[in-house]
Amino acid sequence: MAHHPQSSAASQPDLYRDTWVRYLGYANEVGESFRALVPKVVVWATYGVSTAYVTADAADKGQKAAEANRDGPGRRADITVAVVDTFVWQALASVAIPGFTINRLCAGSLYMMGRITRWPLPVRKWTTTAIGLAAIPVIIKPIDRSVDFLLDSSLRKFYGTQANKPDESETK
Template structure:
């Protein structure tokens, strides 16, 4: 029997949900349709930038409010007693070398104490948490997507010239394919933006880093 593939994890943050991330690209879709689309759609597409701006502002305020609530109402630490199960497993083993067992118990207790002594991550001030998310959106929702889509559009223009397409067909051809590339670039751009913020803003101001980098550090420690 082949192993089943693990299901893809969906972020708990609703604003980072794969479908919600398309709201960040509404501005680019509106600009493309306004520039190259039929004249009848122009009056409706001018509202698309408002969707992106509202999405960014709502996410920024949500992260600031969440940090504010955690700052004023910190969660209680839950104590988990796992030493009893470990002791029962150790008692079942052979009792020939008591000294070696005592050393192992001491090492295990020391490791457990180190894990318990690790302090929880400090909650950043609300203003820093909000600015962290706003800076991330400037990279992941505005600057990098706009630059990437323009480069894709320029590349498609060169390809259309190679095919010697007429001007109307080439315009709709390049615009449609450039917009169709959005699902392919969302996740890489989000990951690049997380990495840039982890190496710059989050390192300087001590705000929590992305979950992917945390998982990589845990794997390296193991």
């Protein structure tokens, strides 16, 4: 799998993919896991954190593309591709698809527990939260691979490169 654009110092860790900062991309999944226990505004705030992470990563990859091609031909196109590819990939793989997946998993588990158990509502809500949190590490790689396939089959055909595709070991 292709690696994301690197800065001129290839050994330098990527702030958004190689450090604790990448965990900010998980904020909305955590928020969805706690949806049954916290006010909706808290859940929406976690989407704000994840979206800020996605936007910052895209801007960072655009900056790295600009530095890698200071005066070369196609500089503007390289920057645009880096920003768009990173933003779309991260928006789908880090925010939209996992947020929806955890939301539906939690809603379904809360509903089913209400139908098949006699557990008190607070126990069902905490169990739903635990199920959501436990599912986060399980859904990451399949979603990443699916988004890679989706973008490789669509958007990336328009700009004819996979050079900016995030390496799944370096995302989120």
